[in-house]
Amino acid sequence: MKANEGDMPLGLDGLKWDDAGLIPAVVQDTRGEVLMVAYMNREALAETLETGFATFYSRSRQTMWRKGESSGHRQQVLEVRIDCDLDCLVLKVEQTGGACHTGYYSCFYRVIKDGQITVTEAPIFDADAVYKKTPAEEHSDDVS
DSSP states (O other): OOTTSSOOOOOGGGSOOOTTSOEEEEEEETTOOEEEEEEEOHHHHHHHHHHSBOEEEETTTTEEEETTTTTSOOEEEEEEEEOTTSSOEEEEEEEOSOSSTTSOSSSOOEEEETTEEEEOSOOSSOHHHHTOOOHHHHTTTOOO
16 A cells, blocks of 8 residues: 555654654644644654644744643644645644734734735734733843
């Protein structure tokens, strides 16, 4: 049986991870709206499958992050799909609050049209207030 025919056991090593050990994950809400694109390593995917809540890998911070850990805007994963080449995931989620760290429901709140990038929706939360650092965090880089 070919990999694209019928059922097969899940083996994370059978997925096609990039050279950094990551796989892209497109996140959609229950209506099919694309909310964001992020990356997962094996550990993040395993945690997502185990807990039912989205966990990703930050390429810039080189660490795992649990969606909504600081904002409360969690993603309950209802379904995980894998494409025909086994190199990209789609997470169908129940989104709590906004998915975008800038305050919008979706990270895709802009459209390109007639040579312009235009914002097409309003933010649904105050990102500055949600992601505000504590006084200790604000001064953590201070040198005494």
